[in-house]
Amino acid sequence: MLKKGLVILCMVISVSVADNQTVFANENTSSLRNQLNQVLSSESALQGAMAGISIRSAADGNIIYQNQGDLRLRPASNMKLLTAAAALSVLGETHTFSTEIYAEGQVKKQTLKGNLFLKGKGDPTLLKTDFDKMAEEIQKLGIKKIKGDLMGDDSWYDDVRYSLDLPWSDETAYYGAQVSALTASPTTDYDTGSIKVEIQPGIHRWDKPIVKITPRTDYVKIVNKAITVQEDGRKKLTVEREHATNTITIEGTIPMKAKVEKEWVGVWNPTRYAVTLFQQSLANHGITLTGKIKTGRVPENARKLYIHHSMPLSKLLVPFLKLSNNVHAEGLVKEMGKVVKGEGSWEKGLAVLKTEMTNLGVNPSTMVIRDGSGISHVDLISSNQLSLLLWNVQKKKWYSSYLNALPLSGIHDKMVGGSLRNRMKNPDTQGRVRAKTGTISTVSSLSGYVHTKSGKTLIFSILLNNLLDESKGKKIEDKIVSILARQ
Template sequence: MRDRQLHHLSHRMYRRALRPASYLLVLLGIGLSANGVVAQEGQESSALEIQEVPEVPALEEVERRDYPELEQAIDRVLSDPELQRAKVGVHVEDARTGEVLYSHLADEALNPASNIKLITAATALDVLGPHYTFSTELATNRRSERSIDDLFVIGSGEAFLLFKDVLAWAGELRLQGIDTITGDIIIDESAFAEGYLPPGYETRDTDASYRSSIGALSVNFNTVTTTVTPGAMGEPGVVRLDPPQEHIEVVNRTRTVGGSLARVQVSAVPTAEGTRIEVGGTIGQGAQPVAVRKRVDNPAEFAGAVVARAIEMVGITFDGEVRPGEAPAPEGRERLHVHSSSPLIDTIAAMNKWSNNFMAEQVLLATARGQGQPATWPQAIGKAREFMVRAGFDAEAFSLHNGSGLYEGNAVSARQFVALLRYMRGHAFGPEFIASLPIAGVDGSLRNRLREPHVAGNLRAKTGTLNNVTALSGYVQSRSGRQLAFSILINDPPRRAWIYRPHQDQIAQAIANFDE
């Protein structure tokens, strides 16, 4: 009965997580997989306290039985000669009792890629709660009837801040009668004490949007979309940046040609001032627009430039500079407007459904904010490790390097992921956690996978993909009616790891079809 109630509650939480219109932007691909593609004081709108969670039973406390049909089905997949050359950890337990149904190299800590987001999501829900919100404050040091001196924009780490939000702020200032900013626009990003690159990101030098920078004030996931459309014959193509701003330099070397083909290359080059977008190639007069998303390298100044553009768009005069800096203490500034984010669960749902790395890093770092102190990575990793030990992890048997799972440095075993899944199933915010996971054959990164009968719409799991890693960990109800928690981790196969997703899916199908 409890399983059925949990399923229905989880489904309601999933529908709620899809509410914001901004979720559609993630649906359109703002953040995809790890391989491709919210506190100034956050407001807690719920008084719900985290309940005491029963400890996960130790393995020896649960009687182990043999299930030969399940074992044979999974072993048959693992016998593939190529998988024999890889490191594969598989672990399946009854999510309620902890009975082990299958286990293969389950204690070997492997790179889980984006399955690390399960830890990020669980930690954030445990530390902050699903209704936590992030505040972005607009303030000034001096105001007259129709003008202000400096405009301070004070970020707190929101991960879902879009240009439409910034434009709404500007409109609010205009409605207050402000038509001139005589000073500067100053971006206060002191909520985060760390640099723009999360741990491990320095190991790769790529302009890909999935490796975007982080920051206490971040707009549009710290990415910019370059759209190229045809110009006049023989002339350069037309290049437009979204969100609009004047911070990023554009070098346009494109040429409009006949036909309907587009051969356009877009790259983002770090500069002393921030980022330069270089566009080259040809675009046919009959070609469809080409849109490419790239990371930006100076989030604070990028956000400030977006604010400046929005200010100008609503008719507020501004001739000053955009620069980073700290706002005066609350008693020394006048608050003009406060923007509150949607509840944290909305960000976590988008993060898990679409495996958005930027969101994961922002969310994990935000868990380290406390009593006005800037968040640091050692504190954030410490929060996650503390939670993981409480969830049943051996402190010496795993490695946590960042919140997204990108690149190397993270190592978790299949058995540990199952322990986490079982722990969260009994957590006060377990329904929200479960609802945030992709649903097989329905949405997120599993929308085109596991569409077979009994699996589609039933299995909920987090995917993970790197060049040498494919991972899948989550929940499914078996044919016998059991709620099962499972983890499948594949590392270092002879070819690109995504090639082995069908093997992974076959194992997941065998688990879902388990019938005793």
């Protein structure tokens, strides 16, 4: 039965290749075409699936191989290639995000008689240590007491927290965290709007596991219902946040001496999360707050006390693309809307992104673009358009920042190898592929650049849709890129 299915698949692929391939004659083309066709026709994981593949010369942009190259497919996180290119083009490599502190009222006898405001302008990299630095600056001004409220101002962007097609099941995941102009990250991976939860087994059987959260804060409530089981027992833990709350429940089992389990959970209301962390920093610096934590806009009569700047966009792209950060992508979309059209919204930001795609030589009218991250199952792009973008950006002055931010194959360092650090470790491909990965349910994608054995660079885009197993799609991608690397 399987052989019969493969024969039918071969027939379908051969028709697809005949109809859809454009091959430019050279001495290696025939061999390359045959090898790639063999992969497409022999992989059972592609039965019933769709494969859009586009291979170009990085030297002249000519397509040397394509399979269904003009077919619109879901790109998953390959959408971030568009977002990063548009952001570099619109905002520039040196663009930074600021966070400002304002005071309303006068300071008398070390007491601020009025409200203190924390105004966010989209920085996705704020850490607890940054709030500590801000509190230190307030302390230097001689303020020891705030006789008023601590206010969070996130009005730089609109108050729509989720992109249009975000699945409800992703709401509590770090990759589906809420988008706000005022937010915080737990670690230097910059998983914006989330909290890190670490679960360590107890010392004895039936003990509750030890739970640690980063950053340490009472903004979230941990309900620990898990237990420690015998050393050879089963590790099965769930970490879930209740909808519209910050109550995180941990259930299941973890064996004695098991490795620490780590989860990242998106918080509810990232604005209040950031302000709460700032209030903790103020308290740690001996500054007391008599009022409450609230949200509201900075009044016109308030005076600026301090301004904090993020790293430049050229450096921010590294955690964004290496680690495929969805919230960074959506924040960049809103930032483009704010800078160009005066409104930090998805509507305005995506309009800017589409304009920039035209400026970068690709055709957005052939695409469906619903967000900046690719988490939407409605996004549609062809592999030929993606490979064309990757060819055109080579001419831009910011290209080196763009290229540097792409994951590098088989390199263990997280901020170098990124999402490719455990892939393509063989000698043909290790350290020779810079590409963006992509995964959503039933979709796997990989697009980027490969340095070949003969010293040439090829551009590729592989979009695999309607897969039953995304992990098998990644193996197919690696096989295709390995063939390219050996050319």
